[in-house]
Amino acid sequence: MDAAKAPPHERTRFAWWHASHPTFAGITGFFAGMLFVTALPGAFVGFLRLLFSYDTAEQLFPFVLLALALPIFLLVKRKTRRFAQFMFVGMVVTALVVLGVTSLVLYFMVDA
Numbered sequence: 001m002d003a004a005k006a007p008p009h010e011r012t013r014f015a016w017w018h019a020s021h022p023t024f025a026g027i028t029g030f031f032a033g034m035l036f037v038t039a040l041p042g043a044f045v046g047f048l049r050l051l052f053s054y055d056t057a058e059q060l061f062p063f064v065l066l067a068l069a070l071p072i073f074l075l076v077k078r079k080t081r082r083f084a085q086f087m088f089v090g091m092v093v094t095a096l097v098v099l100g101v102t103s104l105v106l107y108f109m110v111d112a
Contacts (some may be wrong), residue, residue: 029083033071033090037098040067 044064048057070093074084 015017025082026086030090032083033087033092034094036071036087037065037091037094038066099104 041064044067045057045061048060051057052060071084071087073079074087077084
C-alpha cells in the first residue's frame with residue numbers, strides 16, 4: 001500500500017520506524033552483530049549439511065568468512081556507517097564473551 005494513499009491512522013502507526021532516533025542504529029546494529037556471530041555460522045553449516053555430505057560440508061565451511069563482506073560493505077557506505085560500526089561492536093563483544101566463557105568452563109573442567 002502506498003504511503004500517500006494510506007489512511008492517516010496507518011501512516012502514523014509505524015512513523016517511529018523511520019525516525020532517526022540516535023539509539024535506533026546502535027541497538028539494531030549491536031544485536032545484528034550478535035546474531036551475525038552466533039546464528040550465521042550455525043545456519044550456514046546446517047544448510048551445507050542438508051545439501052552435501054559431511055566431508056564436503058566440512059570443506060565448504062570456510063566460505064562462511066565471505067559473509068564478512070556484508071559488514072565491510074555497510075561500513076563503506078556513508079548512510080549505513082553508524083549501523084555497521086555498532087554491528088562490529090556487537091560482533092567483537094559477542095566473540096569475546098563466547099571465548100571468555102569457554103575458557104572459564106574449560107579451566108574449571110580441567111582443574112576439577
